[in-house]
Amino acid sequence: MKTKFIALVTGALLGSGVLSAQSNDCPTMAALAYDDAKAKNYDAAYQPLLEVMENCPDYSLATYQYLERVLQDKIDNASADAQKNEYINELISVWEKRLELYPEKTSKGKVYGDIAQLKYDNEIGTKEELYNAYDRAYTEDSENFTSAKGLYAYFDLMVEMQDTGERELQDVFDIYDRVMAKIEEEENDAAEDLAPLIEKQEAGEELTSKEDTQIKYAEINLNNYNMVKNALNAKLGARADCDNLIPLYEKDFEERKSDVDWLQNANARLSAKDCTEDPLFFQVSEALHQLEPSANSAFSLGQLAEADGDRAKALEYYNEAAELEEDPSDQARIYYRIASNYKERGSFGQARTYYRRAIQARPSMGTAYLQIANMIAQSANNCGDTPFNKRAVYWLAADYAARAGRVDPSISSNANQAAASYRGRAPQKSEVFQAGRSAGEAIQIGCWIGETVRIPQM
Missing domain, CATH: 1.25.40.10 (Tetratricopeptide repeat domain)
Structure with a gap:
């Protein structure tokens, strides 16, 4: 009897220990799985991460972040379609679970956009279903549906449905307007972030590594959105x-x-x-x-x-x-039209005022910078008080032209050519030396221009 009692107590204690171990197992399981995922040992991390998600779903956001990496790798390397589709469905479940448990740290627009893109890239679903997936991302959280690739696919699917008679031409125009407005919004944000950094560079100030990275990504985004705009217009083609x-x-x-x-x-x-x-x-x-x-x-x-x-x-x-x-992009277009009217009449000061208003409304409007550069270059002989200072005006024109290409990649080739041409007309290194001037020296430009330009490093 005594032996039986001891066995019962021992069993109860062991059972309690197992339960305790299980309740404290999440940190251990997660730590091991996270280490494997960090080391890109994805095969080893896969099952443990699934177990952490299953048994401890709200343990950490990191579970879902690492599972995304693991499943993306498995999708990329899957040898059979059935296996690939299984991983795709798992990844979609991971994204949806993350959105459910961590809504404050997860963007609906990005998650729904990523789901739509994953299906689109792997040809899962009809055109109608894929279009609806992108439409969900836009309608539920347009602010965070920013993927250039996704925005293009959203429009492309509508065009394809119109081609097969499933949609009207007006539907194509409606989505074109929606997508183009979103792209211009993102372009403006990128150009607005870029503008003060460009000014800092032009002033000869040293940028931090963080600022260098900001410039890099802003310019990448501007290029990507420019490519999508070109593709949208090509796709719209003769329809418009x-x-x-x-x-x-x-x-x-x-x-x-x-x-x-x-x-x-x-x-x-x-x-x-x-x-x-x-x-x-x-x-x-x-x-x-x-x-x-x-x-x-x-x-x-x-x-x-x-x-x-x-x-x-x-x-x-x-x-x-x-x-x-009220729409900034449309307001910029109007200001640009007014500025062009004044420019054609030779009223350069008034024209610049309205080109600047256009830029203020739409910071990515590189053509406005290019027009200002052109007017400055045309005024070189009138706005300098000495032969050297007259030619120095071209440095300022070159600065405006270069900025045009940086905020608007669609005109970068023309803008860079214009900037190079203006620099070629400005004083060269030997002429700066002969005039007793030095790099960094400020030159005040008169007449309607009324700006200061600095002699660049050569």
């Missing part, structure tokens, strides 16, 4: 030309001429594609301005006045449009 747009809107005009939203859409599309000579454009613009005076309708009436040769009236409408416009 006047031959398609005019019949599209003409057939619905009488029925929709009291619909402000429809008129705004038609007006913006026709204006953007310069379909301004067709009578439909005047009908749409006039109807819109009567119903609800807006930036779009004022801008369109400005275009019509400009086409009629009434430049003063055109500027009046353009300024009204700029004041009414």
Whole structure:
């Protein structure tokens, strides 16, 4: 009897020890699995990480971060489609579980975008299903749906469905506008981050390693978004030309001429594609301005006045449009148009004011910097007080041209050529020496320019 009692007590104690060990096992299991994952020993880390997620789901965010790496590796190296699809489904479950347990440290837009991209890259689902996956990322968290590749796929799927008759042409335009607006928003953010760092470089200040990295990633992002914009426009192709747009809107005009939203859409599309000579454009613009005076309708009436040769009236409408416009990219476009009007008339000071307003509204508008550079270069002979200082004006023109290419990769080739040309006209190293000047010395430029340029290191 005594022996039996001891056995029962021993068993109870051992059982209690096992339970205790199990309850304290998460840190041990996780530590071992994390070490293997850190060392990229993914095969060894795989099962232990799954066990940690299964038995201790809320132990640490690191579980899901390491599992993502492990499963990405397994997907990349899977030899059979069935096995690959199994890993894909596991990775999607990991992302969804992370979003459920760590919502404050996980972005819906990124998770849903990554899920959509994973399915898209591996051709899982119909075009409709894939489109809906990207649409979920955009509609539920557009702020964090920033992948250049994902944004392109989102639009591309809509185009393919329109090609097969599953969607209307207007649907393509709607998604194009949505995606292009998002890309321009991301471009502006990147250019805004880049601008003070460029100014610091141009002033000859040394950048920290963190700032060097910030420049690198800002420029990478600007390049990626520029490539997507080019691809979007190529994909849209002839769908958006006047031959398609005019019949599209003409057939619905009488029925929709009291619909402000429809008129705004038609007006913006026709204006953007310069379909301004067709009578439909005047009908749409006039109807819109009567119903609800807006930036779009004022801008369109400005275009019509400009086409009629009434430049003063055109500027009046353009300024009204700029004041009414709330979208920064569209406001920049209007300011650019006003600036170009002043530039054509030789009013460089006024033109620069409006080019700068365009840049303020849209920091990635490199063409505005390039236009300022051009005006400065044209004024070299008028804005310097000595032969040396006249040619020094070209250094300032070169700075503006170089900045244009950095904030807008789509014009980098032309901008860099312009910058090189301007530097070639500026004083060379021997001339700086002969004039008794030195690198870093500030030169004040007069007339409408009113800026300071520093002699560069050569």
